[in-house]
Amino acid sequence: MTLLFAAADASRLAHLSTIDLVIIIFYFALVLGIGFYLKRFAKTGEDFFLAGREMTAWVAGLAFVSANLGSLELLGWAGNAYQYGILAAHWYWIGAIPAMVFLGLVMMPFYYICKTHSVPGYLQLRYGSAASGLSAITFALMTVLMSGVNMYAMAVVMKVVLGWDINFSMWVSSLTVGVYVAAGGLFSAIFNEVLQFFLIWFGALLIPILGLIETGGWKGMVARIQQNFPGQDFTHMWGPMHSFSSNPMGIHWTGIVFGLGAVQAMGYWTTDFLVVQRVLSAKDIRSAKMAPIIGSFFKMAVPLIVILPGLLGLAVLPMHLVPGGQLQPGQHSYDEVLPLMLVRYCGPGLLGLGVTALVAGFMAGMAGNVSAFATVWTYDIYRPFIKRTAPDTHYVAMGRWCTIIGLFISIGTAYLAMKFASLMDYVQNLFGFFIAPLFGTVLLGMLWKRVTHAAGFWGLLAGTTSSVTMFFLMKFNPRWVAVFALSPEAKGLAQAMYQSLWSCATCVVVTVLVTLMTKSRPDQELRGLVYSLADVAKEEHTSVLHKPLFWGLVALALLVVLQIVFW
Amino acid sequence: MSEKHHIIPVWFFVGVLFLVYGVLILASGLAEWSHPAGTVLAELHAPVWWGGLLIMLGAIYCILFRPGKQS
Numbered sequence: 001m002t003l004l005f006a007a008a009d010a011s012r013l014a015h016l017s018t019i020d021l022v023i024i025i026f027y028f029a030l031v032l033g034i035g036f037y038l039k040r041f042a043k044t045g046e047d048f049f050l051a052g053r054e055m056t057a058w059v060a061g062l063a064f065v066s067a068n069l070g071s072l073e074l075l076g077w078a079g080n081a082y083q084y085g086i087l088a089a090h091w092y093w094i095g096a097i098p099a100m101v102f103l104g105l106v107m108m109p110f111y112y113i114c115k116t117h118s119v120p121g122y123l124q125l126r127y128g129s130a131a132s133g134l135s136a137i138t139f140a141l142m143t144v145l146m147s148g149v150n151m152y153a154m155a156v157v158m159k160v161v162l163g164w165d166i167n168f169s170m171w172v173s174s175l176t177v178g179v180y181v182a183a184g185g186l187f188s189a190i191f192n193e194v195l196q197f198f199l200i201w202f203g204a205l206l207i208p209i210l211g212l213i214e215t216g217g218w219k220g221m222v223a224r225i226q227q228n229f230p231g232q233d234f235t236h237m238w239g240p241m242h243s244f245s246s247n248p249m250g251i252h253w254t255g256i257v258f259g260l261g262a263v264q265a266m267g268y269w270t271t272d273f274l275v276v277q278r279v280l281s282a283k284d285i286r287s288a289k290m291a292p293i294i295g296s297f298f299k300m301a302v303p304l305i306v307i308l309p310g311l312l313g314l315a316v317l318p319m320h321l322v323p324g325g326q327l328q329p330g331q332h333s334y335d336e337v338l339p340l341m342l343v344r345y346c347g348p349g350l351l352g353l354g355v356t357a358l359v360a361g362f363m364a365g366m367a368g369n370v371s372a373f374a375t376v377w378t379y380d381i382y383r384p385f386i387k388r389t390a391p392d393t394h395y396v397a398m399g400r401w402c403t404i405i406g407l408f409i410s411i412g413t414a415y416l417a418m419k420f421a422s423l424m425d426y427v428q429n430l431f432g433f434f435i436a437p438l439f440g441t442v443l444l445g446m447l448w449k450r451v452t453h454a455a456g457f458w459g460l461l462a463g464t465t466s467s468v469t470m471f472f473l474m475k476f477n478p479r480w481v482a483v484f485a486l487s488p489e490a491k492g493l494a495q496a497m498y499q500s501l502w503s504c505a506t507c508v509v510v511t512v513l514v515t516l517m518t519k520s521r522p523d524q525e526l527r528g529l530v531y532s533l534a535d536v537a538k539e540e541h542t543s544v545l546h547k548p549l550f551w552g553l554v555a556l557a558l559l560v561v562l563q564i565v566f567w
Numbered sequence: 568m569s570e571k572h573h574i575i576p577v578w579f580f581v582g583v584l585f586l587v588y589g590v591l592i593l594a595s596g597l598a599e600w601s602h603p604a605g606t607v608l609a610e611l612h613a614p615v616w617w618g619g620l621l622i623m624l625g626a627i628y629c630i631l632f633r634p635g636k637q638s
Binding site: 017019022023026027030034037038041059187190191194195198199202206210213214316343344345346347348349350352353 | 621
């Protein structure tokens, strides 16, 4: 059996024992079994694409967070924590929590009461076919491309860490995902995401626990980091951001607050259908509002298993890790810090649990991609543009086929990425191109009833075009970095923050200008779609502890406390 | 979890996963008790108490959310 998994590679980080393999195989068997069990419940379109809209706030909330907690996310952000220190935690705190609370309290009621199947579906209702079609086509394309690139990147990690053959990793994991999502639709995807959530926590939590025991607690860890990297500040979040040159990321606090917190995070958490689809599966409007808020508490805790292991790596690893592009034989890249820490503390059994958590993370991320792709293709491209009227069973069958087709496109993209390494750089930036302007379009549409169809389309197009243009200008001529990112010292993440900020601003300006030049729709056509014309149910008779507003404020208060503690 | 469909709660599957993993990890920890793996802090026998914790949580979830009880 071991031969099946391993290509003989002496440089691999870890060797799995029989018990580790049993743990991994049991996970595959369980998710396939769940998929076949759930197939009987996914009969109608609402069942298959929205899990019957009957998930509780807890299940929808965990799936919401989990869809974003893929293994590359874990490996990448642990690597970023090693490279940039605790600054990386901004992407989990100010770069997530306010946006999740905003989604729950402000935007979810609109998505929910208009009974849309997707974010492009909302755009269809609010702005018509042009803006919706643009958003749906770019989302569908990007989703499968991202899925393929992530698949390849994960297979590379499995090869480096365990010596697994790349083709074997890609085909086995993606076919498993294809089978259970095609069988149970969003039911399967959500069940798997909840399982993955627990697996990741219990697979990775031992690293910070044992790491803090080894270093003698937080103070001991900080002392060791200062000893290993004298003169560098890796353990403060806001202090080192008073200027671009005073932190390893090359970012100013304005980039974090406005670029990350106000635009990129808001765009991702409120308009990326991959995550919003999980909340749309909630059983009622209160659950839909509570789900992202419940998710925000778990998201706030994720740095414990992602950022802290990266910091502990700075303190305890005997070698210095290097950027992926500068690897020499015998060296390890930043992104390998989490597997290195796993191997450092986990022997047989626990190692299998940790590896299963990584594999499960990848599979859940892919399940999220293909289920979102199937929904957007079927409801926002196929139905409005190709076959307008057909029985519900026809669209469910189309969704099942799309799952399989999306999977094979992803596998094809993975092989393309294998052949053209630079493709990965570009594709990984693709979502950034679309999310920030989309947020501007959706938010203006919800809050301002005057915005017109044409304004929605042209604003979205202008924002997206400006984002792509800024990316390539900065990529090919560093002179532009100082212009768009406000400093020549801004690194990749800092550049992305300002790129988001300016592209959203472009979208808003163009949308407003076109709106002022075009004729708005009558109020009766906008009922339930904009703030001033929506009858959002009030929860006057529920106790304080049952109000989403109360828990949203608690989440924001905790966020403030964390910022002060790690200032 | 389900009102329209009578689906076994996802928490039950979480319980099964924890229970099986707990047993496997605890057994592995006990088997290597006298000659621990060559990992850092192996003397703390993390697989034993972590496996025990998973068994406890798994059992609680399995009992609380067992299929018969839900309906």
